[in-house]
Amino acid sequence: MSAPSRDSSSTHDHDRHPHYSRGTLWLLATIAGVSVANIYFNQPLLGDFRASFPESAWLIGAVPASTQLGYALGMLLLAPLGDRFDRRLLILLQLAALGVSLIFAASAPSLVVLIAASLAIGVVSTIAQQAVPFSAELAPAAERGHAVGTVMSGLLLGILLARTVSGFVAQYLGWRAVFYASVLATVALAAIVIARLPKSRPTSTLPYGKLLGTMWHLAVENPALREAATTGGALFAAFSIFWSVLTLLLAGEPFHMGPQAAGLFGIVGAAGALAAPLAGKSADRRGPRAVISLCIGLVAVSFVVFAFSARSIAGLVVGVIVLDVGVQAAQISNQSRIYALKPEARSRVNTVYMVAYFIGGALGSALASLAWHALGWTGVCLAGLAATGLAAFSHWRGGRR
Structure with missing residues (x-):
């Protein structure tokens, strides 16, 4: 009797999730990776931007800062729409807007135009924040964790490889070619989405304003969420401080290296990807707070x-590995904490956290530019330590509650 029961259950589960397949998961993972890569493409290109717009060299740091600030705005203003409208339609609309923004960036006649285009790229690159909850919707409950993990792996690969791809393309074809190549990738991805991605089922009828309002209440009513958001944002600020000026360091004495070399450091950062599953297991075993303390x-x-x-490539490589392991492991541990706070509102809780996270990244990029021009590499390292100190204070204060 048991065998027919299992077959019946499996068939019933498939009937309720007819669009769930490995191919759909990998498509969503590709959507997440390709879209999120756009907010990191500009980081190895700062030296090239400075050469193209020497009269605005002091504003170069605003390019990555505006992209990350745009991502935070997109998280706040666009990500909650996935509960209200068909995510497939939202993904297509954002891909179209992304393509237009990339064209403006590629053809920017001035740094001000590039900064404005970078802000728009950041806003509409939040497509990944539709892809991840879409995978959870499509999957049966027993496979939901695997589905979300698969899409998150695509997002992480997009982050890690973006700088490498950008550096190689810019080295041989110039920085504008990076954005034009992304336009082609965006158009190809949109065509595949039209052909292969199913529609989603909206889960809320709340008006847009009320959707946003519930996130404010979540932040106000959950001190643990505020602490995690502050700690995560400060750590990502430290992360952005380093990556935002690495290209400028490598372009000068004694290295004289182009954007390709800066991009190769993205491969070194793959150590963070290896740390993610270990961090998750450690958080389960020892508790996320202990892991976050170690990461800080x-x-x-x-x-x-x-x-x-x-003046040492070897030292920079070691530092990148330690930095990426610390930031990525802290991210996984922080998210394991916040998802347990309000299981019925995980998307909105995650939005609150990620908005703070990318605001921290934007502030870090801006601070890095100021520190570089004021005190050089020493100032950058001091700024990174200051951001890390803020993370430590937030984490310590949360533990005393």
Whole structure:
């Protein structure tokens, strides 16, 4: 009797999730990776931007800062729409807007236009925040974790490889070619979405204003969420401080390296991807707070290593590995904490967290530019340590509640 029961259950489950397949998961993973890569393409290109717009060299740091600020705005204003409208339609509309924004960036006649286009790219690159909850909707409950993990792996690969791809393309074809190539990738992806991605089922009838309002209440009513958001945002600020000026360091004495070399550091950062599953297991076993404390220490150590590596590629490589492991492991542990706060509102809780996360990244990029022009590499390392100190204070204060 048991065998027919299993077959019946499996068939019934398939009937309720007819669009769930490995191919659909990998398509969503590709959507997440290709879209999120656009907010990191500009980081290895800062030296090229400075060469193209020398009269505005002091504003170069505003390019990555505006992209990350745009991503935070997109998270706040666009991500909640997935509960209200068909996510397939939202993904297509955002891909169209992304293509237009990339064209403006590729053809920018001035740094001001490039900054404005970068802000728009950040806003509409939040497509990944539709892809991840879409995978959870399509999957049966027993496979939901696997589905979300698959799409998140695509997002992580997009983050890690974006700088590498950007650096290689810019080295041989110039920085404008990076954005034009992304336009082609965006158009191809939109065609595949039209052909292969199913529609989603909206789960809320709340008006747009009320959707946004519920996130404010979640932040106000959950001190643990505020603490996690502050800690995560400060750590991502430290992360952005380093990556935002690495190209400028490598372009000068004694390295004289182009954007390709800066892009290769993205491959080194793959250590963070290896740390993610280990961090999740450690958070389950020892508790996420202990893991986050360790991660804050690792990020602090990385900036001490950077401070002594202004003329050492080997030192920079070691520092990148320690930095990426610390930030990625802290991210996984922080998310495991916040998802347990309000299981019925995980998308909105995640939106609150990620908005703060990318605001931290934007502030970090802006601070990095100021520190670089004021005190050089030493100033950058001090800024990174200051951001890490803010993360430590937030985490310590949360533990005393």
